[in-house]
Amino acid sequence: MSKLVIGLIVFLWGMLVANASSQSGIVTSIQVRDDGLHWIYLNGARDERPACASGQVYWMIKDENSLYGKSQFSLLLTAYAAKSPVSIIGKGSCTRWGDGEDIGTVQLR
Template sequence: MKKLTFLSLIYFCASIAAFAGSQSGQVKNVIIRASDGLVYVEVTGTAENKPGCATHSYWMIKDEKSLTGRQQLASLLLAQANGQTVSIIGNGSCTRWSDGEDIDYIIINSK
């Protein structure tokens, strides 16, 4: 039974990853709204495999008040200031804003 549960978990995680978007490029814009704290980013290049809810090309920081959200924002601003390329991987959902995919992780690529 444990083996079946473990395999089910692996298939579930793989299916989520299959519907998560990704994009690589330079940080074009970081937008921070005062009205609700929403933080989102636009990156050069073309996004791939975004979920159906992500009808716009921007990426959302899911929880800008969390440690992870603050780390993501700092990383994006640093990459933008240094002209570095980033790779963004989404988490396959649009929970922070209904038409932009939430960021799962960010890779800052070396120059």
């Protein structure tokens, strides 16, 4: 019985991770709204997006007030200023904004 539960959990986790998208390219635009909302556009191909973000191409910083959110913004701003390529791996969710995928990882190239 416990093997079945563990197998189900692993399967469901795999489904969640499979829905996350990724993209590599140059940051073309960074938008910040007065309520703290941060969203980013990259050029370059993006693989399949989760259903919640299927109609949009931007990325969202999930929590701009957290340490990781500030770090993500700092890396993205640095990449924008230097025109350096980045890679973004999504979370497969649209928590911060209903149709923008949350950023999970930012890699400065």
